[in-house]
Amino acid sequence: MSAIELKHLTFVYSKKTPFEKRALDDINLSVEEGTFLGVIGETGSGKSTLIQHLNGLIKVQDKKVSSVIVNGLSATDKKALKNLRFEVGIVFQYPEYQLFEDSVKKDVAFGPKNMKLSPEEIDARVRRALEVVGLDYDEFAERSPFELSGGEKRRVAIAGVIAMEPKILVLDEPVAGLDPAGRAEILALIKQLQKDVSPTIIMVSHNMDDIAVLADRIIAMHDGRIELDGTPEEVFCNREKIAEIGLDLPLATRLRDKLVERGVNLPDGIVTPKQLETALANLKSGGLNERGDDNV
Amino acid sequence: MFKDVSFGQYYPTNSLVHRLDARVKLFLTLLFIVVIFFVKSYFGFMLTAFVLLVVVLTARLPMASVLKSVRGILFIIVFTSLLNLFFIKQGDVLVSWNIGRTMFAITKTGVHTTIKMVLRLVLLIIGASILSLTTTPVQLADGVESLMSPLKLIKIPVRDIAMIMSIALRFIPTLFEETNKIIAAQKARGASFDTGNLFARAKAMMPVLIPLFVNSFRRADELAFAMDARCYNATDKRTKMKKAKFGFGDAIALLFILSFATVIMLDRYYFGTIGIDIDYMIFGGLL
Numbered sequence: 374m375s376a377i378e379l380k381h382l383t384f385v386y387s388k389k390t391p392f393e394k395r396a397l398d399d400i401n402l403s404v405e406e407g408t409f410l411g412v413i414g415e416t417g418s419g420k421s422t423l424i425q426h427l428n429g430l431i432k433v434q435d436k437k438v439s440s441v442i443v444n445g446l447s448a449t450d451k452k453a454l455k456n457l458r459f460e461v462g463i464v465f466q467y468p469e470y471q472l473f474e475d476s477v478k479k480d481v482a483f484g485p486k487n488m489k490l491s492p493e494e495i496d497a498r499v500r501r502a503l504e505v506v507g508l509d510y511d512e513f514a515e516r517s518p519f520e521l522s523g524g525e526k527r528r529v530a531i532a533g534v535i536a537m538e539p540k541i542l543v544l545d546e547p548v549a550g551l552d553p554a555g556r557a558e559i560l561a562l563i564k565q566l567q568k569d570v571s572p573t574i575i576m577v578s579h580n581m582d583d584i585a586v587l588a589d590r591i592i593a594m595h596d597g598r599i600e601l602d603g604t605p606e607e608v609f610c611n612r613e614k615i616a617e618i619g620l621d622l623p624l625a626t627r628l629r630d631k632l633v634e635r636g637v638n639l640p641d642g643i644v645t646p647k648q649l650e651t652a653l654a655n656l657k658s659g660g661l662n663e664r665g666d667d668n669v
Numbered sequence: 670m671f672k673d674v675s676f677g678q679y680y681p682t683n684s685l686v687h688r689l690d691a692r693v694k695l696f697l698t699l700l701f702i703v704v705i706f707f708v709k710s711y712f713g714f715m716l717t718a719f720v721l722l723v724v725v726l727t728a729r730l731p732m733a734s735v736l737k738s739v740r741g742i743l744f745i746i747v748f749t750s751l752l753n754l755f756f757i758k759q760g761d762v763l764v765s766w767n768i769g770r771t772m773f774a775i776t777k778t779g780v781h782t783t784i785k786m787v788l789r790l791v792l793l794i795i796g797a798s799i800l801s802l803t804t805t806p807v808q809l810a811d812g813v814e815s816l817m818s819p820l821k822l823i824k825i826p827v828r829d830i831a832m833i834m835s836i837a838l839r840f841i842p843t844l845f846e847e848t849n850k851i852i853a854a855q856k857a858r859g860a861s862f863d864t865g866n867l868f869a870r871a872k873a874m875m876p877v878l879i880p881l882f883v884n885s886f887r888r889a890d891e892l893a894f895a896m897d898a899r900c901y902n903a904t905d906k907r908t909k910m911k912k913a914k915f916g917f918g919d920a921i922a923l924l925f926i927l928s929f930a931t932v933i934m935l936d937r938y939y940f941g942t943i944g945i946d947i948d949y950m951i952f953g954g955l956l
Contacts, residue, residue, distance in 0.1 A: 391680070391681060428857060430853050458858075465853065465857070468854065470850075470880055470884055471855060473875065483855075483859075483860070483876065487859030487861075488859055
């Protein structure tokens with residue numbers, strides 16, 4: 374079953390003014406349940422507009438042509454809107470800037486409260502969410518979110534979204550502005566979230582290395598269109614297109630290309646450090662040309 | 670998502686009017702606002718409308734954007750014209766009727782006063798909106814600073830005031846964008862801002878206002894550091910990167926509006942005394 378089904382989705386900002394901008398241009402996208410979808414693209418390529426359509430934050434502009442169906446709920450159906458918001462959890466960029474309550478517990482409870490759950494259920498969910506993001510309930514529950522460190526704040530903000538236990542979790546640049554240790558922790562957390570809470574995950578990122586490691590499928594956007602769609606290997610092997618739409622290759626791929634230039638015989642389709650490691654190990658143990666079919 | 674929209678209604682076409690010195694535009698707008706209260710005759714209003722039309726066409730502004738500003742004061746216009754229409758008692762009675770024991774009457778003077786007041790308000794708003802449609806907030810702030818600079822003599826910190834103004838204007842779109850982001854984030858957590866009574870709605874805004882304030886203070890701190898790091902106020906003589914210059918176009922604009930003002934003043938104070946009534950010449954006995 375498709376978790377997300379977008380058809381002919383077009384969106385224009387500031388229609389009929391000099392500021393008119395076509396943010397989405399006839400997007401068709403179907404995402405299977407259980408997919409980790411990576412979304413890449415330059416600033417202004419339409420990624421944010423796309424993800425905000427998924428829970429109805431941005432209304433479908435042309436209802437006759439476009440359709441947005443998420444887990445069977447239509448984003449154009451006003452009655453389904455509230456449920457849609459709880460079905461799709463969005464963690465925006467720098468989510469720590471939206472904390473507002475005077476205690477961590479209350480802030481995390483904001484979403485579940487809006488779902489009109491029972492107090493016991495809310496409490497249970499807050500505990501679960503804090504545990505999942507790796508914050509000890511007894512230590513953090515009563516503290517003010519404003520006195521926490523940057524990484525902790527972000528965990529609290531993410532907990533605030535996953536406490537609603539959405540089936541689909543959307544993360545917009547979840548590791549932006551964090552130090553390397555914080556990045557590694559949050560990325561590990563996201564993998565865990567897919568197992569424990571939300572089977573379908575959509576992650577927007579400018580970091581090709583993160584995306585290459587985490588995603589099962591990647592879409593690359595440019596000027597409101599999906600220019601590339603496939604596994605990380607398929608997407609990043611299309612080097613011309615990636616360069617044309619202003620994106621980078623993952624470090625492992627660049628390294629592989631440099632090594633090939635120097636005469637090392639490595640197969641194509643290397644996008645993660647692990648794959649590069651394996652390929653190099655194969656090379657050393659004499660497994661030359663086993664997968665060396667250079668098909669670009 | 671609104672980062673291209675600078676602020677308010679600025680409508681970029683890079684026309685002659687847009688390129689005018691902001692000080693000149695500020696001065697001319699003020700002059701225009703004063704002059705429009707001296708307009709007395711229908712001829713004067715027609716002339717004012719014509720002058721505005723010339724400016725709007727030169728500025729290549731779409732009529733819709735100019736008239737949009739009138740929509741904002743539509744209520745005031747309707748309200749005051751009704752008051753004028755029914756409560757001016759002087760002059761020949763045109764129609765009258767009784768409701769209960771009170772007599773309502775519409776007089777000729779009432780009709781004229783009402784029409785003139787509506788024209789005055791509409792033209793005033795259009796004239797003022799042309800300034801904001803053709804001048805960026807930063808240009809405006811610089812213009813105000815320059816026009817207020819004589820106040821430096823009496824120890825008023827004009828430059829700081831102008832800087833405060835520029836910063837405030839500069840951060841309006843930023844705050845606007847940020848408010849939208851926070852609203853989106855809280856909506857994504859199921860918050861709703863348009864249900865319940867007034868009290869419930871005010872309370873629903875707290876999840877937006879608190880982060881907005883916290884972020885504003887953080888940003889103010891960062892900005893203060895950044896200004897310090899660039900040695901703001903380290904010397905008295907700050908220079909400007911974009912210096913406004915009084916040019917040929919400015920002279921033309923000045924001449925144009927000044928001659929308009931002269932005709933209006935002549936119409937009010939002089940033509941009558943030498944027996945010229947332009948309204949009568951145009952409309953004959955119609956009035």
